[in-house]
Amino acid sequence: MDPFDALERQTPVGVADLFYEQAAAKTMLEQRVQQLFARWGYARIIPPTFEFYDTLATQASPQLRQQLYRFVDRTGRMLALRPDMTVPIARIAATKLYDQPRPLRFYYVGNVFRHEEIQAGRQREFSQAGVELLGADTSTADAEIVCLAVETMLALGLEDFQINLGHVGFLQGLLSDTALDENARSRVEQAIDQRSDAAIRETTRAIGMDPAVSRAIQAIPQLCGGAKVLDSARDLALGGSARQAIDRLAEVYEQVRNYGLGEHVILDLGEIRTMGYYTGITFHGYASGLGFPVCGGGRYDKLVASFGADMPAVGFAIGIERAMLVTRAQARVGVDLLLGPASSPRCMRLAQHARQAGLTVQVDVLDRDAIALEAYGRATGARRAIYCSPSDDASEQACLLLGDEPRSASLDQMEREIDAWNH
Amino acid sequence: MEPLTIALPKGRMQDAALELLQAIGLGPTPEALNGRKLVFPDASGSVRYVLAKPADVPTYVEYGAADVGVAGEDVLRESGRQVYEPLRLGFGQCRLMLAGPPEARDRNLRLDIGLRVASKYPRLAQAYCLKQGIPAEIIPMSGSVELAPVVGLADLLVDLVETGTTLRENGLVELDLIMRSEAVLIVNRASHKLRFAAIQRLISDLSSVVAAKGARS
Numbered sequence: 001m002d003p004f005d006a007l008e009r010q011t012p013v014g015v016a017d018l019f020y021e022q023a024a025a026k027t028m029l030e031q032r033v034q035q036l037f038a039r040w041g042y043a044r045i046i047p048p049t050f051e052f053y054d055t056l057a058t059q060a061s062p063q064l065r066q067q068l069y070r071f072v073d074r075t076g077r078m079l080a081l082r083p084d085m086t087v088p089i090a091r092i093a094a095t096k097l098y099d100q101p102r103p104l105r106f107y108y109v110g111n112v113f114r115h116e117e118i119q120a121g122r123q124r125e126f127s128q129a130g131v132e133l134l135g136a137d138t139s140t141a142d143a144e145i146v147c148l149a150v151e152t153m154l155a156l157g158l159e160d161f162q163i164n165l166g167h168v169g170f171l172q173g174l175l176s177d178t179a180l181d182e183n184a185r186s187r188v189e190q191a192i193d194q195r196s197d198a199a200i201r202e203t204t205r206a207i208g209m210d211p212a213v214s215r216a217i218q219a220i221p222q223l224c225g226g227a228k229v230l231d232s233a234r235d236l237a238l239g240g241s242a243r244q245a246i247d248r249l250a251e252v253y254e255q256v257r258n259y260g261l262g263e264h265v266i267l268d269l270g271e272i273r274t275m276g277y278y279t280g281i282t283f284h285g286y287a288s289g290l291g292f293p294v295c296g297g298g299r300y301d302k303l304v305a306s307f308g309a310d311m312p313a314v315g316f317a318i319g320i321e322r323a324m325l326v327t328r329a330q331a332r333v334g335v336d337l338l339l340g341p342a343s344s345p346r347c348m349r350l351a352q353h354a355r356q357a358g359l360t361v362q363v364d365v366l367d368r369d370a371i372a373l374e375a376y377g378r379a380t381g382a383r384r385a386i387y388c389s390p391s392d393d394a395s396e397q398a399c400l401l402l403g404d405e406p407r408s409a410s411l412d413q414m415e416r417e418i419d420a421w422n423h
Numbered sequence: 424m425e426p427l428t429i430a431l432p433k434g435r436m437q438d439a440a441l442e443l444l445q446a447i448g449l450g451p452t453p454e455a456l457n458g459r460k461l462v463f464p465d466a467s468g469s470v471r472y473v474l475a476k477p478a479d480v481p482t483y484v485e486y487g488a489a490d491v492g493v494a495g496e497d498v499l500r501e502s503g504r505q506v507y508e509p510l511r512l513g514f515g516q517c518r519l520m521l522a523g524p525p526e527a528r529d530r531n532l533r534l535d536i537g538l539r540v541a542s543k544y545p546r547l548a549q550a551y552c553l554k555q556g557i558p559a560e561i562i563p564m565s566g567s568v569e570l571a572p573v574v575g576l577a578d579l580l581v582d583l584v585e586t587g588t589t590l591r592e593n594g595l596v597e598l599d600l601i602m603r604s605e606a607v608l609i610v611n612r613a614s615h616k617l618r619f620a621a622i623q624r625l626i627s628d629l630s631s632v633v634a635a636k637g638a639r640s
Contacts, residue, residue, distance in 0.1 A: 117503075119486075164616050195507035195615065196607075197630075221509070224619055268616065286613040288425075291487020293613065 014115070014124025022324070024331035026127065029156060029323055030109050033129045036155045037107035040148055042131050045106040047088035053078040055091055058306050061276035067114040081113035084275070085128060086300065086315055093134045094307030102135030102311070109320075119292055122319060130297070130317030134304060137312035139248055142281045142299060143255035145314045149295055150261045152318055153285055156327050160288035162264055164224070166271030167249045167281050168298070170233065173242025174216050178209055188217065193273050195221045212238060223269035227253065233269055245280075252281055277303040280314070290326040294318060334381025336421070338402070339388065340364030340373040346388035346397055346411055354418045374401040384421070386414065427470045427621055430489035432477035436606050439514040440493045447628040481506060481609060490614035491622065497583060497604040501544045507610040509626050513633045515606035519547060521599040522590055523572055523579035528598065532557045535578075541571035542581035551581065551601050569593045 011017065018026060034044070050071075057065050060083070069081040082088055085108045093104055109129040116124065131148060133141050146165060153161045171192070175185055184207045191199035197218065204214035216236035223229050223236075230250050237243040249267065256265050274282045280299030287294050297316020304311035323329070336359040339347045347363055354361045362382070364373055370387040377385035384403035388411075389396055398414040400407055409417070429449075431440050444450035451463035451472045463472045475483055481504035483489040493512065497519050521540075532538065538559040542548040545563040552559040562577050571577040573593055583604070584590065584597060608629060615622055 160617075162617065195509045195610070196511075197509060198511045199508075222623075224616070266616065266619075284616075286616050288617055289487075291485065291611045291613045 014118060016123050016125075020333050021331060024333050025324055025329040026320060028331045029320055029327070029329055030127070030129060032155050033152055033318065034107065034109060036151060037129075037131050037148070040105075040131075040144070040151075042105040042107040045089055045092065045108050045132075046110070047082065047085060047092060047108070049111070050079050050081050051088060051091070053080040055307075056080045056082060056087055058087055058091075059277040059300075059303055060087070064114070064276065067116050069113045069115055083114045084112050085110060085130060085317065086132060086275070086277070087303065089132050089315075090134075090300070090304045090311075090313065091307045093132075093311055093313070094304045094309035098309035098311070103141065104134040104311075105131070106134070107131045122292070122321060127320035128317045129320055130295075130315060132313055132315035134313040135311045136314075137301060139251035140255060141314050142248070142252045143259070145297055145316055146252060146256050146265065146281070146283060147259045147261050149283065149285055149297060149316045149318075150256075150264045152295065153264070153287065156323050156329075158287050158294075158327060161285060161294070162266050163283050163285045163295075164266050164268035164271050165249070165253070165281060165283040166268050167245040168272065168274060168278050169245030169248070169280060170237065170242050170269050171217070171220065171272055173237065173239050173245055174213055176241060177239050178213055180207065180209075189272060192217065192220050192270060195270065197221070216242075221270050223267070225267060227267070229267040229269065249281065274298055275300075283316070285318070287326045290322060292322060294322045294326055332381070334383065335360040335362045336383050337361045337418070338364065338373065338377040338380075338382035338385040340385075341367035341388070343367050344388045344390065349411065350386060350388065350398065350414060350418070353415050357419055357421075359418070359421065370399060370401060377402045424469075426464065426468060427491065427618065427625075428473060428489040429470060430473050430475050430480045430483040430492035432480050432493055432495070433474050434477060436477065436493065436495065436515045437474070440512075440606065443512060443514070443629060443632060446632045447625075478502065484609050484611050487611045487613055490611050490618060491625065492609045493606055494609050495604050496607055497544065497547070497602065499607065499609065500602070501547050503546065505612065507612060507615050508607045509610060510608040510630055510633065512606040512608060512629070513637055515604070517583045517585045517604050519544065519581065519601040519604060520584045520597045521551065521579060521581055521601060522584070522595050522597050524594065525596050527579060528596065532559075532579075538579065539577040540579045540581055541568050541577035543568055544581055547601065548581035555599075569595060 053070055056068060064083055068083055071079055073079055089106060097104055111125050111127050113125050133145060146163060149163055187203050191203045200218050204217060219236055223233050230246055233246045237246055253267060256262050271282055271284060277300040278298040279301045282298030284293040285295035295316055295318035299314040301312040304313055337354050339351050339361060340363065341347060342363040342365045351361050351363050368376060373387050374385055382402060385401040387399045387401055389399060394410045396408040397411045398409055431437060441450050449470055455463040461474050465471060473489055477495060478498050480492040480494040481499050481502040484492040484506050485504040495515055533556045539562055540548050540552060540559045541562045541564050543564055545561045549561050568580045568582045569589055571580055572595060581601060610622055
């Protein structure tokens with residue numbers, strides 16, 4: 001047997017076909033977070049799936065640029081599939097909604113596309129749900145987004161999780177006092193991102209960094225925990241902008257605690273791995289049992305401006321497939337009621353009655369007999385099945401096959417039973 | 424609480440890794456190790472160990488199947504796995520070298536055409552050649568890389584060198600240092616945050632032992 005035979009009938013690496021339980025679980029999680037976002041006053045926004053490459057590459061890190069799926073349209077213009085939702089929404093806000101009352105509050109659910117190594121719960125096409133709060137630069141806006149991230153994790157039924165909250169301004173403030181070129185800066189960031197003491201020491205020494213700055217940078221991996229982190233960070237913050245970052249973080253943390261959600265939030269100044277456009281707070285959400293973050297977000301005050309309207313903004317997104325993995329979401333498949341045969345007028349009457357009563361209903365368009373109908377109902381997870389017999393005997397017009405004691409009844413009786421099932 | 428899972432590399436670095444763990448009062452019992460099992464609980468039940476092929480340790484850790492692992496920097500860079508690496512462990516030192524026949528010393532490799540380089544580290548070998556501007560075809564191998572130049576499969580090789588004996592025995596010489604490597608402690612990014620206290624304690628305990636050893640030697 002050739003293991004590579006007929007591969008063209010399969011899908012390329014990085015996409016997935018979802019059906020049955022998985023499709024149902026995904027739909028359920030998406031609906032659950034959408035309801036939550038709506039309760040917080042966010043309205044749905046639906047950006048296009050592809051746009052001009054130049055739009056989507058705006059303020060993207062070199063790494064993300066490489067991950068874009070690019071193609072050329074018939075006029076020769078370079079297009080790309082969206083790698084996230086934030087950039088399209090920033091464009092919409094700046095070009096269409098710049099004169100609307102602020103702040104704008106939007107939520108989205110949709111697929112995004114990145115050509116990257118396959119990871120747990122992340123294909124190259126994956127689903128993100130999230131919110132953007134545009135036109136407010138306050139700490140209360142930051143806190144609202146952090147709280148909404150916590151509420152999202154709770155709504156997904158997670159118990160053992162945490163949000164690690166940092167601020168890009170702390171490290172940037174420390175580094176701004178030193179005259180580092182782009183290359184040196186990225187080496188420092190990489191060393192911090194690896195949490196490697198030795199690499200941080202070597203790098204800061206190699207680039208001849210000021211000892212006080214270097215000491216502060218070496219401490220960053222330890223700056224993780226509760227409110228005490230803020231005190232330690234304040235002692236290390238040398239310049240005004242690093243201190244401002246800590247003050248902002250303190251305000252946000254305080255407000256999150258006022259919402260009663262502080263127990264889920266960990267302050268973490270090593271939280272520096274972010275989208276290129278972040279300028280303020282940043283965070284990731286982690287849940288026990290998954291080695292990758294489930295959600296992430298932050299403040300991006302300069303992104304909308306690059307599309308022509310100055311609008312500070314903050315938002316977050318959750319990966320739906322990762323949420324499915326970590327919640328082991330189970331969703332029911334199969335209908336409440338299976339009815340057959342579809343060619344029988346009695347079947348049609350009961351089906352319409354049951355649908356009006358709020359049940360999910362399928363009719364058997366293959367006109368199986370009672371035995372085959374019951375088997376089909378079992379195989380597809382139907383909770384009840386009724387076979388409408390052609391019998392003239394009024395008490396045998398409908399036979400209940402699945403879900404209860406098998407029995408026969410008249411159509412009128414069966415309708416009354418159906419009303420009582422109301423799920 | 425789930426036990427903290429530590430992935431250890433079989434083979435070359437196994438003994439040194441075990442010794443280090445024993446120095447901080449951890450590590451599987453010798454009886455457990457001599458068995459055929461690949462997962463060992465700790466006596467305390469708070470830690471368990473998995474023994475894996477060295478090249479697989481970064482994979483276990485990136486996916487969170489193990490919270491922590493011991494890996495060589497060579498293997499870690501080759502894997503490209505995204506993990507934290509908070510501590511160098513002071514053993515398993517070696518060098519990743521470009522090597523080949525002695526006459527290769529006098530050649531300008533950048534001007535060569537049709538050069539073939541055999542390696543168990545195809546990604547690192549490729550990156551090195553690109554950076555140096557050496558136009559080379561990388562031939563991925565899974566063992567006995569020294570054989571490749573000898574039988575004419577490749578012109579050069581990229582491989583780990585500890586003492587250099589194997590190279591010499593095959594009439595090969597070191598040409599260029601690509602990277603130095605030693606054993607590092609690696610940590611899953613999510614575990615580092617979710618189990619911050621336990622992992623910080625492990626890092627600081629190991630760090631004292633490594634520092635003490637470094638001072639002695």
